[in-house]
Amino acid sequence: MxxxxxxxxxxxxxxxxxxxxxxxxxxxxxxxxxxxxxxxxxxxxxxxxxxxxxxxxxxxxxxxxxxxxxxxxxxxxxxxLYPADIEARTQATSLIDYVVATVHMQGFGRLFRPGNFGPREEDQDAVKQRGREIVDKAFRLIDSRIAGKEYAVGPFSIADAALFYVEFWASKRMNIELPGHCAAHYERMIGRPSVQRVLKDEGFA
Ligand SMILES: N[C@@H](CCC(=O)N[C@@H](CS)C(=O)NCC(=O)O)C(=O)O
Known part of the structure; x- marks a missing residue:
């Protein structure tokens, strides 16, 4: 593999x-x-x-x-890595879709590559601002959804790996402050030995 x-x-x-x-x-x-x-x-x-x-x-x-x-x-x-419980499984799938399609592609996509959303130089700041609004709103929504849970849908799952990458971008690449439950989730992820090994392998630790 x-x-x-x-x-x-x-x-x-x-x-x-x-x-x-x-x-x-x-x-x-x-x-x-x-x-x-x-x-x-x-x-x-x-x-x-x-x-x-x-x-x-x-x-x-x-x-x-x-x-x-x-x-x-x-x-x-x-x-x-995927909850057995149907409801948790459905919520995990929903969160992954939201992270990839909205937080990443619509939000961070505008922040990282504004030119993909409007080629004119004078529009770049407005594109980035819209990206930031999308990211902030998404983290607020995710924050309320994960409140009271150890991981995104309960036990650790593939949804946490998706949420982790956008939290990592917010924290390490864009200096965006995460709302409380997302910040706690990010710290919990950072504490996992798997994540520590990955950060080291990819040159971030
Ligand atoms: N929809 C894709 C998105 C993947 C994606 O956008 N990857 C970015 C890196 S985060 C990439 O490879 N970008 C290279 C490029 O667009 O030139 C997925 O879910 O895997």
Whole structure:
């Protein structure tokens, strides 16, 4: 199994899940700033030019955070990464979709790459401001949803890996203060040995 990743990118959540599972895997590092994702060596694996990309033991390739996380959980039931309870499972899926489609793509996407949302230089600040509003609102909503829970939907699950990567971006990349329950969740994640190993491997510890 091989994870194509970029340090500190959303792939960090899948990297955490691989460490939680604890089975051997390889890492293939991409430098997104240098455009590795557009080179033939990578587009022959994933023509979408995105990380995370997971090459499975049979050589087939999976893309999209939610799909990769779901498959890892389903293929490794002993790691208990997906709640057995139907309601918790549904809530986990809902949170992953919200993190990827809204917090990441709509919110942080505007903050990191404003040019993708409006090519005119004079619009960039307004695009970033809208991104910040989307991120702030999303963290407020997530905060109320995870109140009173140890992890996002109860026991640790794939939803925590998704929530972790956007919390990591807020804290480490954008200096955005997380609301209380999200900040506590982030600290809980940082305290997990899997996350410590990943932060070290990706050059953040
Ligand atoms: N919908 C994709 C989003 C993946 C994504 O946007 N990855 C970013 C890094 S966080 C990327 O590879 N960007 C490279 C680029 O767009 O050039 C998923 O869920 O995995």
């Amino acid at each position: 091989k994870l194509y990743y970029a340090p500190g990118a959303c792939s960090i959540g899948i990297h955490v899940l691989l460490e939680e599972i604890g089975k051997p895997y390889e890492l293939a590092k991409l430098n997104l700033m240098q455009g590795d994702q557009y080179g033939a060596a990578f587009t022959s694996v994933n023509p979408k030019s995105k990380v995370p990309t997971l090459e499975r033991p049979d050589g087939s390739v999976l893309t999209e955070f939610g799909a990769i996380a779901f498959w890892l959980a389903a293929a490794n039931p002993e790691a208990s």
